[in-house]
Amino acid sequence: MNAIPERYTLAAKQLATFSHLLYQKGFADANGGNLSVKTDEDIIITTPTLESKGSLEYGDMVITDINGKHLYGLKSASSELFSHLAVYRTNPKARAVIHSHPPYVCSYAYTKSTPLIETSPETLIWTGEICDIPFIMPGSPELAKKMEKECINRQVILLRNHGLITWGENLRDAWWRTEVFEHHCKICHLISTRGDIPVKLDEEGIKRLIKLRDDLLKKKHNG
Numbered sequence: 001m002n003a004i005p006e007r008y009t010l011a012a013k014q015l016a017t018f019s020h021l022l023y024q025k026g027f028a029d030a031n032g033g034n035l036s037v038k039t040d041e042d043i044i045i046t047t048p049t050l051e052s053k054g055s056l057e058y059g060d061m062v063i064t065d066i067n068g069k070h071l072y073g074l075k076s077a078s079s080e081l082f083s084h085l086a087v088y089r090t091n092p093k094a095r096a097v098i099h100s101h102p103p104y105v106c107s108y109a110y111t112k113s114t115p116l117i118e119t120s121p122e123t124l125i126w127t128g129e130i131c132d133i134p135f136i137m138p139g140s141p142e143l144a145k146k147m148e149k150e151c152i153n154r155q156v157i158l159l160r161n162h163g164l165i166t167w168g169e170n171l172r173d174a175w176w177r178t179e180v181f182e183h184h185c186k187i188c189h190l191i192s193t194r195g196d197i198p199v200k201l202d203e204e205g206i207k208r209l210i211k212l213r214d215d216l217l218k219k220k221h222n223g
Helices: 006-024 081-090 103-109 121-127 141-150 171-193 203-221
Strands: 034-038 043-046 062-065 070-072 096-100 130-133 156-159 163-168
Touching: 006 034, 006 043, 006 096, 006 171, 034 081, 043 081, 081 096, 081 141, 081 163, 096 171, 103 156, 103 163, 103 171, 121 171, 121 203, 130 141, 141 156, 163 171
Parallel strands: 130 156
Antiparallel strands: 034 043, 034 096, 043 062, 062 070, 096 163, 156 163
C-alpha cells in the first residue's frame, strides 16, 4: 500500500474536516459513519474502515477507482464503500457522499414511521423526496444494487434499521443535507412528544418551494 499522492491532499483534508464535524455533532459513534468524494477522473477518496471519525487525519484516507479497487493509502477503504459507489454510478452530479447515524434520524429509521417533510420550507428545499430503503445488510452488494435502483436524483437516503446517506455536488452540500434532515427529525420528534400533529404546507406553497429549489439548482449549474 502506498501513501496518497500529493494531488489528492486538498480533498483528503476536506474529508478529515467533515469527518471531525460528523463526530463532534454526535452523528457517528465509535468507528461508525463514512465519507467520500469523487474527482473528475472518477477517482474516489474515502475514509478508512474501523477508524473513529473524530481523530482521522488526511493521510489516513484511501484512494480507489470507481469500482472500488485500492490504488493508494496505508489503510483499507470503508466496508460500506460499495454504497457510495452505487450513488456515484447512479447520479452523475454526485461528487460527495456522507453516511452517518444521527440519533433523531435513527429514531425514525429504527421504526416504520417517516417524518413529514412538507412542513418546513428549508427541509423541502434541501432534502427533496426521501429515498426509503428497507434493511439490507450494510456494505453488501445487495444493498448497493437496491440503492442503484432507488436513489436516482434522490439525495437523502433513509436506511431502515441502519442510518442515513446523503449526497451532493460537494461535501458542504452533502453535509447540509445531513444536518437539515437531522434537525427536521428532531423537530418532528418534539412535536410527537407533545402529543401534537405537524401541519403540512398547502399545495400551492409546496409547488412554489419546489420551483424555487429547481430555480436555485439551475442558477447554480449555470454559474
